[in-house]
Amino acid sequence: MGNGTSIGRVRGLGSAKGGTHHWLIQRFTAIGNLFLVLWLVVSIVLLQDLSYASVADWLSNPVPAVAMILLLVSTFWHARLGMQVMIEDYVHEHANKFACIVALNLAAFAGAAFGVFCVVRLALGASA
Amino acid sequence: MATAGTKNRPLSPHLQIWRWGPHMFVSILHRVTGNGLAVAGLGVLLWWLGALASGPDAYATFAWAMTTPIGYIVLVGISWAFFTHMMSGLRHFVLDVGAGFELNTNKVWSILSPVLGVLLTAAFWALLLLR
Numbered sequence: 046m047g048n049g050t051s052i053g054r055v056r057g058l059g060s061a062k063g064g065t066h067h068w069l070i071q072r073f074t075a076i077g078n079l080f081l082v083l084w085l086v087v088s089i090v091l092l093q094d095l096s097y098a099s100v101a102d103w104l105s106n107p108v109p110a111v112a113m114i115l116l117l118v119s120t121f122w123h124a125r126l127g128m129q130v131m132i133e134d135y136v137h138e139h140a141n142k143f144a145c146i147v148a149l150n151l152a153a154f155a156g157a158a159f160g161v162f163c164v165v166r167l168a169l170g171a172s173a
Numbered sequence: 174m175a176t177a178g179t180k181n182r183p184l185s186p187h188l189q190i191w192r193w194g195p196h197m198f199v200s201i202l203h204r205v206t207g208n209g210l211a212v213a214g215l216g217v218l219l220w221w222l223g224a225l226a227s228g229p230d231a232y233a234t235f236a237w238a239m240t241t242p243i244g245y246i247v248l249v250g251i252s253w254a255f256f257t258h259m260m261s262g263l264r265h266f267v268l269d270v271g272a273g274f275e276l277n278t279n280k281v282w283s284i285l286s287p288v289l290g291v292l293l294t295a296a297f298w299a300l301l302l303l304r
Contacts, residue, residue: 072266072269075262075265075266079263082255082259086297090297090300090304095236097225097228097229097232097233100225101225101232104225117218120214120215120218121215124207124210124211124215127207127208127211128208156215159222160218160219160222162226163219163222163223163226164222164226166226167222167225167226
């Protein structure tokens with residue numbers, strides 16, 4: 046790339062043509078977060094107390110367990126998209142930006158997978 | 174390669190050029206609270222779920238850490254960040270459909286959304302601690 050011709054210097058520097066999709070998914074996951082995190086907030090307030098027995102008993106039920114798994118998927122997806130925008134705004138050097146986005150993807154998938162596994166383990170009673 | 178041919182391009186004015194307004198504050202706050210939630214909020218959520226999955230001993234460690242003064246600061250910070258990000262996010266939904274750009278309306282909601290975020294945080298902790 047960039048052998049001195051005008052077109053060679055600008056190729057690959059324009060839009061990635063993926064902005065609308067990114068923008069829409071950010072909104073879809075935002076709506077998911079709105080309902081799911083508000084569900085978590087209300088649930089925390091309605092729980093009798095926040096002791097291990099109360100919380101584990103509550104989160105082992107099918108509906109809270111599924112809602113928590115959906116919350117993990119929605120929030121980690123939303124966070125991954127949002128942090129990508131921050132990285133693109135503040136990390137200008139190409140190799141560093143690439144490395145940051147790779148690390149972000151690994152962290153987002155690993156975090157969501159860990160959270161989902163914890164809920165499944167609790168709900169299926171492996172530690173009880 | 175990214176810098177090829179970009180040396181003398183005109184740059185858009187940065188923050189200090191513009192006269193400050195609440196819309197700038199709420200925009201920066203949205204980014205700060207969002208990224209804060211992504212790191213601290215999701216981190217604490219995973220610790221909570223990991224402790225629940227590991228059993229009562231691990232949960233006791235988590236509960237101890239979260240009831241220290243620093244733990245309370247972190248939890249109040251996360252809840253404030255969530256309610257603030259939620260309010261400015263709802264503001265974004267309104268702006269997304271093309272509404273709320275009139276100068277006065279925009280200013281009112283730019284001021285109201287962080288204020289409502291603080292009020293919701295206070296209400297949440299009041300309900301939690303007074304139940």
